[in-house]
Amino acid sequence: MKEISLALVQWFKHHKRDLPWRQTNDWYPVFLSEFLLQQTQVTQAIPYYQKFIRRFPTIFELARSIEDDILQMWAGLGYYSRARNLLKAARQIVTHFNGRFPTDLKTALTLPGIGPYTAAAVLSIAFNQPLSVVDGNVIRVISRLFAIEDDVRLSATRKAIQLKAQQLLLPTQAGLFNEAIMELGALVCKPAAPLCAQCPLHTSCQAFHRNKVDAIPFKSSTPARKKRFHLVFVIRHGSYLLVGQRPGKGMLAGMWEFPTIELDAPLQKNSPQVAAILSSKFPQFTVKACKPMPVLKQIYTHIHLQYRPILLQSAAKISFNSEKYIQTRWIRRNELEEWAIHKAHQKILQHAQFKQWWMASSVIES
Ligand code: SF4
Numbered sequence: 215m216k217e218i219s220l221a222l223v224q225w226f227k228h229h230k231r232d233l234p235w236r237q238t239n240d241w242y243p244v245f246l247s248e249f250l251l252q253q254t255q256v257t258q259a260i261p262y263y264q265k266f267i268r269r270f271p272t273i274f275e276l277a278r279s280i281e282d283d284i285l286q287m288w289a290g291l292g293y294y295s296r297a298r299n300l301l302k303a304a305r306q307i308v309t310h311f312n313g314r315f316p317t318d319l320k321t322a323l324t325l326p327g328i329g330p331y332t333a334a335a336v337l338s339i340a341f342n343q344p345l346s347v348v349d350g351n352v353i354r355v356i357s358r359l360f361a362i363e364d365d366v367r368l369s370a371t372r373k374a375i376q377l378k379a380q381q382l383l384l385p386t387q388a389g390l391f392n393e394a395i396m397e398l399g400a401l402v403c404k405p406a407a408p409l410c411a412q413c414p415l416h417t418s419c420q421a422f423h424r425n426k427v428d429a430i431p432f433k434s435s436t437p438a439r440k441k442r443f444h445l446v447f448v449i450r451h452g453s454y455l456l457v458g459q460r461p462g463k464g465m466l467a468g469m470w471e472f473p474t475i476e477l478d479a480p481l482q483k484n485s486p487q488v489a490a491i492l493s494s495k496f497p498q499f500t501v502k503a504c505k506p507m508p509v510l511k512q513i514y515t516h517i518h519l520q521y522r523p524i525l526l527q528s529a530a531k532i533s534f535n536s537e538k539y540i541q542t543r544w545i546r547r548n549e550l551e552e553w554a555i556h557k558a559h560q561k562i563l564q565h566a567q568f569k570q571w572w573m574a575s576s577v578i579e580s
Contacts, residue, residue, distance in 0.1 A: 217390055218359070218418050219384045225414035226394030230400065234263055236393075240306045241315045241340035242273050248332045249300045251291050256400065262291055276301070277308040285468055285554035292514075292557055294469055299327025320578050339389035346379035347407040348372065351399025356382075357431040360404060361420035362394055365433040439513070444521035445491060448507075448562060451528045451577065452544050457553065458539030465514075471554040472523070473534050475543070480509065488524065495534070499526055507567050512558035521526070525560045525571050547572065 230236070233256065235247035250259040265287055270276035281301055288297035301324040315336060316322045322333040334345035346352075353366050357374045364371040384391045402409045408427055410416050421430045447458040449472070457470045475495065481487055483506050492499055505525035510518045511573055526529060531544050545553060550563065562568050 215381055218415055219382050221414045222382075222394045222398060223384065223390050226256075226390065226397055230393070230397055231556050232403070234260060234267070235523075239340065241336060242443050243267065244340045245273075245278075245303075245315060245336050246300075248335050249296055249303075249327065249444075250291070252332070253294055254291060257407050260289070262288070269464075273304050273307055273313050274289070277313075277328055280504055284556065286552055289554045290557055290560060292467060294554075296327060298467070299375045302326040303328060304573060308533070315340070317343070321344065321345070332569050335392065338392045342387075342389050344385040344388045346376065346383045347396065348376050348379050348532060349399075351396045351403075352379055354431055355395055355403065356400045356425060358408075358421035359415060361424055361426060361430060363432055364432060365434045367436075376484040381530060394563075407556040413579040439516055442519045443480045444519065445475045445477055445481060445488070446471075446521050446559065446562065447473045447475075447526060448502075448523050448568070448571040449473070449495065449496070449526045449532070450536075450547075450572070451531050451544065452532065453548070454544040455547055455550065456528075456532070456534060456542060456544055457550075457555070458534065458536065460538070461540055465554045468554070470553050471556055471559045472562065473536065474538070475548070475551070481522055483522075492524075492533055496526070496532070498528065498530075503527065505567075505571060507562070510558070510561050512561070519558060521558060523565075523568070525568065527575055 216573060233247075235243040237243075242265075247259065247263055250262050250266070257291075263272055267277075268556050269287070279301065281298060284297045284301050284528070285294060288294060291297075306325055306501065307313060310415060311483070314491050316325070317337065319333055319337060322328055322337060327337075331347055334347045336342040338345045338347065348356075353372070353375055356378045357366060357371075360378055362371065362378075364374070365461070366372065366375070379395070382391070398413070398415070402413050410419070410422050410427060413419065416422050419427075421427045447456075456473060460468060460472050462468050475491055477487075488504065488506070492504065503526055507523040507525060509520050512521070512578060534542050536542075555563070
């Protein structure tokens with residue numbers, strides 16, 4: 215076992231990526247990056263990390279920030295509860311632990327958004343505590359290394375993998391080992407077409423020797439995502455767009471979006487239902503004024519969302535009363551990027567038809 219671990223650490227020293235949070239031994243960059251990396255690829259997380267570390271160079275600045283700012287900076291990354299938990303955890307660290315990350319595992323686990331994986335990652339990487347981490351990369355490397363063919367969705371399999379990870383861990387180089395095994399999974403032992411010929415572990419790898427690399431890890435299929443259908447009203451008045459803020463709890467809590475109506479089924483472009491919804495929610499408009507966009511899609515963990523944006527020009531700053539939103543506002547189009555608009559509705563702003571419509575109606579107005 216020790217030979218495998220030493221080979222891995224040696225490989226890591228020569229092949230690790232130069233990631234911005236690896237430039238220091240301080241715990242704060244590790245803590246921040248671990249929040250950003252949950253459910254997110256490294257390449258996507260880097261610009262967000264740079265933005266956050268510039269604006270909040272220490273835990274104290276982060277703890278003093280307000281939730282709206284954090285959500286706005288997080289926009290586009292998804293899983294917004296992470297952003298809220300990051301802020302809550304920062305505030306607790308400052309208030310209860312004098313701005314230092316608690317070095318006791320049990321205490322670290324009491325922080326919002328810190329589960330066993332994140333706690334072990336911060337404590338091992340920043341404080342070299344002998345705690346193994348098990349993420350998707352580690353599961354793949356270990357299940358292949360030991361040819362574990364059981365379903366990795368089962369908790370018994372996860373426990374077996376966790377045990378192997380703990381046995382492999384080098385107690386005096388715990389952080390280095392954890393980073394090394396995750397890096398190997400990301401760069402070499404990839405989900406498809408792993409680079410076994412370049413792998414420092416291929417002489418010990420049982421899946422490689424048994425020619426089972428493609429079959430391991432085995433994952434049973436997931437239950438199908440629920441389908442949801444929305445009609446989204448993108449209403450413009452001059453250079454302003456109408457948006458509403460979702461409540462502080464539930465899906466996309468606190469995020470901003472264009473007024474949205476939930477439907478039971480997808481709507482065809484010229485469905486008479488559009489007229490009915492329009493006259494009940496926005497009686498100022500006629501169907502003729504509607505410019506329907508194509509159906510867009512957004513995948514969430516448990517939901518497959520399909521939504522059709524309807525573009526509308528308004529002669530006045532109309533109001534939209536809905537229990538769905540805690541407040542609504544008219545925001546200038548060029549300031550919208552500074553608001554925490556969730557990803558599905560950011561896609562509307564980036565869509566060619568929206569851009570064309572915005573330009574064309576700007577010309578008419580000027
Ligand atoms: S030899 Fe191949 S399958 Fe085995 S750990 Fe290395 S990259 Fe993964």
